[in-house]
Amino acid sequence: MVNLGGIVPLSTVDWLGRAAMVVFLRGCPLRCPHCHNRMLQTGERLVTFHSISSRVVSEVKGLPAASRSGGKSGHLLQIDLDDASERASSKPFVDAIVLSGGEPLQQIEACIRLFRLARGLKLATALETSGCFPEGLESLLAKGLVDRVFLDLKTALSEPDYERATGRPGIAARVAESLEICFKSGAAFEVRCTVFPENPTARQLANIAETICRMKAQYPENRLDYLLLQQGTPREGEARFEPVSVQDLDKMARTCETGCKGKLQVRIRAPPRIAWKN
Ligand code: SF4
Known part of the structure:
Protein backbone atom coordinates (compact mmCIF):
# COMPACT_ATOMS: atom_id res chain seq x y z
CA MET A 1 0.00 0.00 0.00
CA VAL A 2 1.07 3.57 -0.65
CA ASN A 3 0.29 6.51 1.63
CA LEU A 4 -0.80 8.89 -1.10
CA GLY A 5 -1.10 12.65 -0.82
CA GLY A 6 -2.52 13.24 -4.27
CA ILE A 7 -1.78 13.40 -7.97
CA VAL A 8 -1.53 16.52 -10.12
CA PRO A 9 -1.98 15.28 -13.70
CA LEU A 10 -0.09 18.15 -15.30
CA SER A 11 2.36 20.69 -13.92
CA THR A 12 4.74 22.95 -15.77
CA VAL A 13 6.22 24.57 -12.66
CA ASP A 14 7.66 21.63 -10.73
CA TRP A 15 10.13 20.77 -13.50
CA LEU A 16 10.68 23.80 -15.70
CA GLY A 17 10.70 22.90 -19.37
CA ARG A 18 8.75 19.68 -18.80
CA ALA A 19 5.08 18.76 -18.75
CA ALA A 20 5.11 16.64 -15.62
CA MET A 21 2.66 14.59 -13.65
CA VAL A 22 3.34 15.11 -9.94
CA VAL A 23 2.67 12.35 -7.43
CA PHE A 24 2.63 13.55 -3.82
CA LEU A 25 3.49 10.95 -1.21
CA ARG A 26 2.15 11.63 2.25
CA GLY A 27 4.27 11.86 5.40
CA CYS A 28 7.33 13.88 6.37
CA PRO A 29 9.54 13.68 9.45
CA LEU A 30 10.35 17.42 9.35
CA ARG A 31 8.29 20.32 10.66
CA CYS A 32 9.35 23.38 8.66
CA PRO A 33 7.52 26.46 10.00
CA HIS A 34 6.50 27.56 6.48
CA CYS A 35 5.73 24.04 5.20
CA HIS A 36 4.30 24.26 1.69
CA ASN A 37 2.20 21.13 2.19
CA ARG A 38 1.33 20.99 5.87
CA MET A 39 -1.61 18.66 5.34
CA LEU A 40 0.77 16.09 3.86
CA GLN A 41 3.10 16.00 6.88
CA THR A 42 0.95 13.39 8.62
CA GLY A 43 -2.14 11.29 8.14
CA GLU A 44 -2.99 8.22 6.16
CA ARG A 45 -4.66 7.64 2.85
CA LEU A 46 -3.60 4.16 1.92
CA VAL A 47 -4.17 3.10 -1.65
CA THR A 48 -2.95 0.12 -3.61
CA PHE A 49 -0.02 0.58 -5.93
CA HIS A 50 -2.19 -0.80 -8.69
CA SER A 51 -4.75 2.00 -8.38
CA ILE A 52 -1.98 4.62 -8.60
CA SER A 53 -0.31 2.95 -11.55
CA SER A 54 -3.65 2.65 -13.28
CA ARG A 55 -4.30 6.36 -12.75
CA VAL A 56 -0.81 7.27 -14.01
CA VAL A 57 -1.19 5.16 -17.14
CA SER A 58 -4.64 6.52 -17.84
CA GLU A 59 -3.49 10.14 -17.46
CA VAL A 60 -0.41 9.65 -19.59
CA LYS A 61 -1.86 7.45 -22.28
CA GLY A 62 -5.50 8.46 -22.25
CA LEU A 63 -6.66 4.97 -21.32
CA PRO A 64 -9.45 4.12 -18.86
CA ALA A 65 -8.23 3.73 -15.30
CA ALA A 66 -8.84 0.42 -13.57
CA SER A 67 -12.06 0.56 -11.65
CA ARG A 68 -14.56 -1.64 -9.99
CA SER A 69 -16.97 -3.06 -12.50
CA GLY A 70 -20.53 -1.82 -12.24
CA GLY A 71 -21.67 -5.20 -13.49
CA LYS A 72 -23.03 -8.10 -11.50
CA SER A 73 -19.74 -9.89 -11.22
CA GLY A 74 -18.04 -6.97 -9.43
CA HIS A 75 -14.67 -8.04 -10.89
CA LEU A 76 -11.76 -5.63 -10.74
CA LEU A 77 -10.95 -4.42 -14.25
CA GLN A 78 -7.19 -4.39 -14.63
CA ILE A 79 -4.91 -2.82 -17.18
CA ASP A 80 -1.85 -4.78 -18.18
CA LEU A 81 0.80 -2.06 -18.04
CA ASP A 82 3.04 -3.54 -20.73
CA ASP A 83 0.05 -3.97 -22.96
CA ALA A 84 -1.12 -0.44 -22.24
CA SER A 85 2.28 0.98 -23.20
CA GLU A 86 2.28 -1.05 -26.41
CA ARG A 87 -1.21 -0.02 -27.43
CA ALA A 88 -0.80 3.68 -26.87
CA SER A 89 0.51 5.01 -30.14
CA SER A 90 -0.02 8.75 -29.74
CA LYS A 91 2.82 10.82 -28.32
CA PRO A 92 1.83 11.62 -24.74
CA PHE A 93 1.59 15.23 -23.64
CA VAL A 94 2.97 14.45 -20.20
CA ASP A 95 6.63 13.65 -20.65
CA ALA A 96 7.82 13.36 -17.05
CA ILE A 97 6.87 12.26 -13.59
CA VAL A 98 7.91 14.07 -10.42
CA LEU A 99 7.67 12.49 -6.98
CA SER A 100 7.06 15.04 -4.26
CA GLY A 101 5.50 15.23 -0.82
CA GLY A 102 5.65 15.32 2.12
CA GLU A 103 8.95 13.55 1.85
CA PRO A 104 8.73 10.92 -0.89
CA LEU A 105 11.81 9.03 0.30
CA GLN A 106 9.95 8.10 3.47
CA GLN A 107 8.24 5.54 1.20
CA ILE A 108 11.22 4.22 -0.69
CA GLU A 109 9.46 1.12 -2.08
CA ALA A 110 6.70 3.28 -3.56
CA CYS A 111 9.36 5.53 -5.13
CA ILE A 112 11.12 2.57 -6.72
CA ARG A 113 7.90 1.14 -8.13
CA LEU A 114 6.62 4.49 -9.42
CA PHE A 115 9.90 5.33 -11.11
CA ARG A 116 10.03 1.85 -12.69
CA LEU A 117 6.51 2.42 -13.97
CA ALA A 118 7.61 5.81 -15.36
CA ARG A 119 10.57 4.18 -17.10
CA GLY A 120 8.17 1.65 -18.67
CA LEU A 121 6.09 4.56 -19.96
CA LYS A 122 9.22 6.32 -21.26
CA LEU A 123 8.74 9.29 -18.95
CA ALA A 124 11.62 11.32 -17.55
CA THR A 125 11.83 11.09 -13.76
CA ALA A 126 12.52 13.62 -11.03
CA LEU A 127 12.51 13.60 -7.26
CA GLU A 128 11.80 16.53 -4.96
CA THR A 129 13.39 15.83 -1.60
CA SER A 130 14.48 17.56 1.57
CA GLY A 131 17.51 15.27 1.64
CA CYS A 132 16.76 13.80 5.06
CA PHE A 133 16.95 10.20 3.78
CA PRO A 134 20.38 9.96 2.09
CA GLU A 135 20.29 6.14 2.01
CA GLY A 136 17.08 6.13 -0.02
CA LEU A 137 18.39 8.80 -2.38
CA GLU A 138 21.61 6.87 -2.96
CA SER A 139 19.73 3.67 -3.64
CA LEU A 140 17.42 5.31 -6.24
CA LEU A 141 20.36 6.95 -7.99
CA ALA A 142 22.39 3.72 -7.96
CA LYS A 143 19.45 1.97 -9.66
CA GLY A 144 19.47 4.64 -12.37
CA LEU A 145 15.84 5.53 -11.68
CA VAL A 146 16.16 9.30 -11.30
CA ASP A 147 16.97 11.71 -14.13
CA ARG A 148 16.87 14.82 -11.98
CA VAL A 149 16.95 15.65 -8.29
CA PHE A 150 15.52 18.83 -6.78
CA LEU A 151 17.22 19.08 -3.42
CA ASP A 152 15.59 21.52 -0.99
CA LEU A 153 18.03 23.10 1.42
CA LYS A 154 16.26 24.89 4.24
CA THR A 155 19.26 26.84 5.52
CA ALA A 156 23.03 26.60 6.07
CA LEU A 157 24.13 23.02 6.69
CA SER A 158 24.99 23.37 10.36
CA GLU A 159 23.25 23.10 13.70
CA PRO A 160 21.42 24.68 15.41
CA ASP A 161 20.40 26.53 12.21
CA TYR A 162 18.97 23.43 10.60
CA GLU A 163 17.02 22.38 13.64
CA ARG A 164 15.44 25.84 13.81
CA ALA A 165 14.52 25.67 10.13
CA THR A 166 13.08 22.14 10.20
CA GLY A 167 11.86 21.66 13.77
CA ARG A 168 13.93 18.47 14.07
CA PRO A 169 17.43 17.83 15.48
CA GLY A 170 20.30 16.14 13.65
CA ILE A 171 19.11 16.81 10.10
CA ALA A 172 21.96 19.01 8.78
CA ALA A 173 24.44 16.11 8.57
CA ARG A 174 21.92 13.96 6.71
CA VAL A 175 21.16 16.69 4.18
CA ALA A 176 24.89 17.36 3.71
CA GLU A 177 25.29 13.64 2.92
CA SER A 178 22.47 13.84 0.36
CA LEU A 179 24.10 16.86 -1.25
CA GLU A 180 27.37 14.99 -1.58
CA ILE A 181 25.55 11.95 -3.02
CA CYS A 182 24.08 14.21 -5.72
CA PHE A 183 27.51 15.58 -6.56
CA LYS A 184 29.08 12.12 -6.71
CA SER A 185 26.26 10.39 -8.59
CA GLY A 186 26.57 12.10 -11.96
CA ALA A 187 22.79 12.71 -11.96
CA ALA A 188 21.49 16.10 -13.01
CA PHE A 189 20.32 18.12 -10.05
CA GLU A 190 19.52 21.56 -8.76
CA VAL A 191 19.61 22.92 -5.25
CA ARG A 192 16.61 24.96 -4.16
CA CYS A 193 16.30 27.33 -1.23
CA THR A 194 12.99 28.95 -0.39
CA VAL A 195 13.80 32.32 1.14
CA PHE A 196 11.54 33.69 3.88
CA PRO A 197 12.05 36.98 5.75
CA GLU A 198 13.75 35.28 8.73
CA ASN A 199 15.33 32.24 7.10
CA PRO A 200 17.65 31.60 5.41
CA THR A 201 19.46 34.90 5.96
CA MET A 215 31.82 20.32 -3.54
CA LYS A 216 31.84 21.47 -7.16
CA ALA A 217 35.61 21.68 -6.96
CA GLN A 218 35.82 18.30 -5.23
CA TYR A 219 33.60 16.53 -7.79
CA PRO A 220 34.36 18.15 -11.16
CA GLU A 221 32.19 15.61 -13.03
CA ASN A 222 29.10 16.81 -11.19
CA ARG A 223 25.93 17.81 -13.05
CA LEU A 224 24.66 20.57 -10.80
CA ASP A 225 22.79 23.09 -12.93
CA TYR A 226 22.30 25.95 -10.52
CA LEU A 227 21.25 27.12 -7.11
CA LEU A 228 17.69 28.41 -7.18
CA LEU A 229 16.47 30.99 -4.68
CA GLN A 230 12.68 30.92 -4.51
CA GLN A 231 10.61 33.64 -2.93
CA GLY A 232 8.78 32.22 0.10
CA THR A 233 5.20 33.44 0.37
CA PRO A 234 2.57 32.84 3.08
CA ARG A 235 0.82 29.49 2.70
CA GLU A 236 -2.89 28.99 3.00
CA GLY A 237 -3.94 29.39 6.63
CA GLU A 238 -0.64 31.00 7.61
CA ALA A 239 -0.36 34.50 9.11
CA ARG A 240 0.35 37.07 6.38
CA PHE A 241 3.86 38.47 6.01
CA GLU A 242 5.68 40.56 3.43
CA PRO A 243 7.84 38.27 1.31
CA VAL A 244 11.48 39.09 0.62
CA SER A 245 11.39 41.41 -2.39
CA VAL A 246 12.57 40.26 -5.79
CA GLN A 247 15.24 42.99 -5.67
CA ASP A 248 16.60 41.64 -2.36
CA LEU A 249 16.43 38.10 -3.69
CA ASP A 250 18.44 39.17 -6.71
CA LYS A 251 20.97 40.92 -4.49
CA MET A 252 21.41 37.74 -2.42
CA ALA A 253 21.84 35.71 -5.60
CA ARG A 254 24.53 38.03 -6.93
CA THR A 255 26.34 37.98 -3.55
CA CYS A 256 26.35 34.17 -3.65
CA GLU A 257 27.76 34.21 -7.20
CA THR A 258 30.43 36.74 -6.31
CA GLY A 259 31.44 34.72 -3.23
CA CYS A 260 31.90 31.72 -5.54
CA LYS A 261 33.94 33.80 -8.02
CA GLY A 262 31.39 33.20 -10.77
CA LYS A 263 31.73 29.39 -10.57
CA LEU A 264 28.15 28.93 -9.41
CA GLN A 265 25.06 30.04 -11.27
CA VAL A 266 22.34 31.35 -8.97
CA ARG A 267 18.81 31.94 -10.26
CA ILE A 268 15.80 33.42 -8.60
CA ARG A 269 12.12 32.59 -8.87
CA ALA A 270 9.09 34.41 -7.54
CA PRO A 271 5.43 33.55 -8.01
CA PRO A 272 3.54 36.16 -10.04
CA ARG A 273 1.69 38.77 -8.01
CA ILE A 274 -1.90 39.09 -9.13
CA ALA A 275 -3.67 42.42 -8.55
CA TRP A 276 -7.44 42.08 -8.93
CA LYS A 277 -9.30 45.11 -10.28
CA ASN A 278 -13.03 45.65 -10.00
S1 SF4 B 1 10.36 19.05 4.28
FE1 SF4 B 1 8.75 19.83 2.94
S2 SF4 B 1 6.92 18.64 3.46
FE2 SF4 B 1 8.40 18.32 5.11
S3 SF4 B 1 7.83 19.84 6.67
FE3 SF4 B 1 9.43 20.74 5.38
S4 SF4 B 1 8.34 21.87 3.78
FE4 SF4 B 1 6.87 20.45 4.74
Missing part, protein backbone atom coordinates in the same frame (compact mmCIF):
# COMPACT_ATOMS: atom_id res chain seq x y z
CA ALA A 202 21.87 36.41 3.43
CA ARG A 203 24.74 35.06 5.55
CA GLN A 204 23.26 31.55 5.61
CA LEU A 205 22.72 31.66 1.84
CA ALA A 206 26.33 32.70 1.31
CA ASN A 207 27.33 29.78 3.50
CA ILE A 208 25.22 27.37 1.37
CA ALA A 209 26.83 28.77 -1.79
CA GLU A 210 30.32 28.26 -0.31
CA THR A 211 29.50 24.63 0.57
CA ILE A 212 28.24 24.01 -2.96
CA CYS A 213 31.31 25.58 -4.53
CA ARG A 214 33.60 23.48 -2.39
